[in-house]
Amino acid sequence: MKKPLAGALLSLLLMGAAVAPAVAAPSAPTAPPATAVAVNFAGTVALSNCSGSVVRAPASQPNDPALVLSNGHCLETGFPAAGEVVKDRPSSRSFSLLNASGSKVATLRASKIAYGTMTDTDVSIYQLTKTYAQIQSQYGITALTLNDVRPAQGSAIKVVSGYWKRMYSCNVDGFAHLLKEGDWTWKDSVRYTPSCNTIGGTSGSPVIDTTTGKVVAVNNTGNEDGGRCTVNNPCEVDQNGTVTVRQGINYAQETYTIVPCIGPGNKIDLNRPGCLLPKP
16 A cells, blocks of 8 residues: 555655657658647645545546545545445545646545445545536636546656655556455456656556546556565565566556446446446
8 A cells, every 4th residue: 555654754866767769760750749638737646645536437527526546545534445335425525636747736535436446446536515517717727637448558647746746657457357456356456567656645646648638547556575465565466376576566456447436426336337336
């Protein structure tokens, strides 16, 4: 889990690498490269113990109550047990809304925990007391859009932490059929390439595809010490039951599976066609 650790130190050194441009053969026309979206902190939030973001489904409307996405293990009620689902539970939790540069521009407040679980995935979805239109008009912040398709292996991503006001850049290295950590098991988790070396406090950060600017996953954990399937040391289990431990590698939970569960008025409806999120 990527909640803050006691006495954790934040490294402020950001590393980058220059990449030489590819040169096409003179006789072979080339398609223009995909243009990367300028990813920033706008729409991300800081929780008391985690990161998160104001998100919308592709069909969400301006006057719908806004939603905040984070991890199930970031809930103020504590870690949900394996098999537990939290649904429509009152909450007045507050969130610090950030602008593009990472400065706080507002405090948003929840009306309820619309959904939360650590079974099959690790997500929490809060419904806010303000609509998207109110957040846009009052603070100039537009919600991030959830992508409705599975992320692609190799795609360039950024993990954007509102808690630390820090971004990590890497690629989707692959997918873990099952990711096991302590009592919990998550399905089809995103595995990062090593440069996304996320730390405590980055839990719940949106994982943004740098080509589309859409949220494709939510950051949640990493193997810190090389342990096997223990808390803070998740392991991968493939279709044949083979266990793989990747020390220092971090993971996220896909979010395209959330989109079919968001109905009119941004209501989380677990009975909608295509919704596969676990039910209470």
